[in-house]
Amino acid sequence: MAKKIIIAGGGTGGHIFPAIAIANALKAQSPGIEIRFIGAKGKMEMEKVPRAGYQIDGLDIAGFNRSSILKNLGLPFKLFKSFMQVKKIVNAFEPDAVIGVGGYSSFPVLRYAQGKGIPTFIHESNSFAGKSNILLGKKATAVFVASEGMEQFFPAGKIQITGNPVRKEIVKAVGEREEAVKHFGLDPSKTILLAVGGSLGARSINELIAAHVHELAQHNIELIWQTGTNGAESYKHRGQPFSNVWVDSFIYEMDKAYAAADIVVSRAGAMSVAELCVAGKPVIFVPYPHAAEDHQTVNAQYLADRKAALLVKDADIRAKLFPEILRLANDASLRTSLKEHIRPLAVTNADDIIAAEILKQIR
Known part of the structure; x- marks a missing residue:
């Protein structure tokens, strides 16, 4: 039976294009695989991922706004709503694994998947890991990184140094x-x-x-x-x-x-x-x-x-x-x-x- 995988994250090309490269490699190695993306509404992944030929669901989620405290008043509601959206998407799709590439949308998706015992994988492109990835890395199946010295952020036994995926x-x-x-x-x-x-x-x-x-x-x-x-x-x-x-x-x-x-x-x-x-x-x-x-x-x-x-x-x-x-x-x-x-x-x-x-x- 064909495997199903969710790839979550985005916000910038530095997150989106590695995600698409990984998706393409998964399809090349397992042609029958089903891949679905989850991103943040209003972010560039909502355009770039469909252009690459993949379906994407958008979450009502945003990051903390450091320039305006007032703009953060709705953040708890958006976070709760995004978790409800994630629950619905994941339960309907029933993925065999979830991959997080960074960005607002990756945290609720991987956190929910980890709670359900679904294998989760993280790709961290930078030499300084983001806070969400650090938290998620503790329960991840594996963490793929670009460079050495990432033990300060992730459990050493889960780290694999792979480099960063570049579009073919x-x-x-x-x-x-x-x-x-x-x-x-x-x-x-x-x-x-x-x-x-x-x-x-x-x-x-x-x-x-x-x-x-x-x-x-x-x-x-x-x-x-x-x-x-x-x-x-x-x-x-x-x-x-x-x-x-x-x-x-x-x-x-x-x-x-x-x-x-x-x-x-x-x-x-x-x-x-x-x-x-x-x-x-x-x-x-x-x-x-x-x-x-x-x-x-x-x-x-x-x-x-x-x-x-x-x-x-x-x-x-x-x-x-x-x-x-x-x-x-x-x-x-x-x-x-x-x-x-x-x-x-x-x-x-x-x-x-x-x-x-x-x-x-x-x-």
Whole structure:
């Protein structure tokens, strides 16, 4: 009889895309498997998961709002309602296992599954685990992590170091530069800069790009600019008049963007780092300075120490980022060196390892 699996979580691409990669690997290894996602209503998983071909149920749930205490008054009610929704979904679907990838919706789903004795699995992409995953890890069947040293968050016997799952299309996209550049309507004979700040956006990166976008053409640089959702319209308005600029709030075919890029400017979230290692691109990381325990700086510094990436601190972005972009654009030997050092850090089969272990546990 075909197995059934629920995958819960989302909120950002760093949670959603590994979840979809795991789902695809499960289907490849067990073609008859039934997979259902659970996310948070109003979050990006409600769009991205159906685009990937999977059914998703949305919960009425939200996180704690640190900027407005009044907005948290309805939180207990939303949490109770989400648990009732989870109970109904799980009891109707009767999963053989539940996988949590982080985000608001993962906690009530895994907590309920653990109460019913259903095997639960956690994927923690970051070097600093989230509070929900730490609590859930105590009763999880296994915890899949990207790096060593996670015993401070999870029971040592449950940890498996797998790396972070990267979408297969990104793994396969290496070497398709000219066709990928034309996909964005740009000139393959020019240097292609890819600027990404995550699915929600990175204000400091976007503001820096907006301030210098008019200068790129004189340096023979073409730009693929993912602004993220926050402030997208003003950034699109800024970039669209220039023929050497492709700009939008989101890049749906990220494999083509990586394949096209000669230089990348990016935040240093765990999934961005994993994808850029696989893509093997010269990258300037600008870590988000307010991430828990400053883990994005830790991620970026790990690569910078190995001469696999450049690092510009967020506080230095106005003074240093554009000169670093120009330096990298004009120094072919530096680009080659960065590519040679970043490629050995790539993990291309984490999704397959995770899927195989889950199927082994529930066989």
